[in-house]
Amino acid sequence: MKTTTTFIERTDSTWRPRCVYWSPSTGDLLVGMYTIDTGKVTRYNQSGQLTQTIQYHNTGRGLYSIPRYITENNNGDVVVSDLSGVVVTERGGRHRFSYTGPPSGSRLLPCGICTDALSHILVCDVRTVQMINKDGRFLSHLLTKSQEMGLPRSLSYDVNTHRLWVGSWGHNKVCVYRYITRQDALTDEHRPRPDEEAMFSSTPAI
Structure with a gap:
């Protein structure tokens, strides 16, 4: 330091x-x-x-x-949440x-972005969290707008616990979700299920 x-x-x-x-x-x-x-x-x-x-x-x-947020995929791709869409x-x-969202060419307002152990790209657009594969194909709306999540603005994936951390804009909270397991990460056989239940949420001290 x-x-x-x-x-x-x-x-x-x-x-x-x-x-x-x-x-x-x-x-x-x-x-x-x-x-x-x-x-x-x-x-x-x-x-x-x-x-x-x-x-x-x-x-x-x-x-x-x-460029609003930036991350890197497991294959070394540079993944950027840009004002106009996701650029890889x-x-x-x-x-x-x-990538501009489903259907192709729709108006996507990308904010936080991250990748997971299976090389999925996760991006939130204030209304939902979308999952696409490493080649840009839409897989699912992993999360849709809910009372707990509010307006998703930022994302982070924990490589140790395989949890997804979602920062809410306007609700002043962080929600933590489980959508893949350690076994999924090892076998690369996960099939995403939309709108999975939040494990817990917390309100920041500040």
């Missing part, structure tokens, strides 16, 4: 950092940044050196507008797919 590494030091107001993710597999820091009408993801190594910038589709079109690229930066 006595060592500080400066990854980004703004010298102008052109690019603004918006979200960060530390990769447990590589030790890299991924940073989502934005400026007027466009965004990018930058990768920094543990020494704070910029090693990669992900910004453009292979057609030259920009991939992001405003390979670790090397090649665009794999963009």
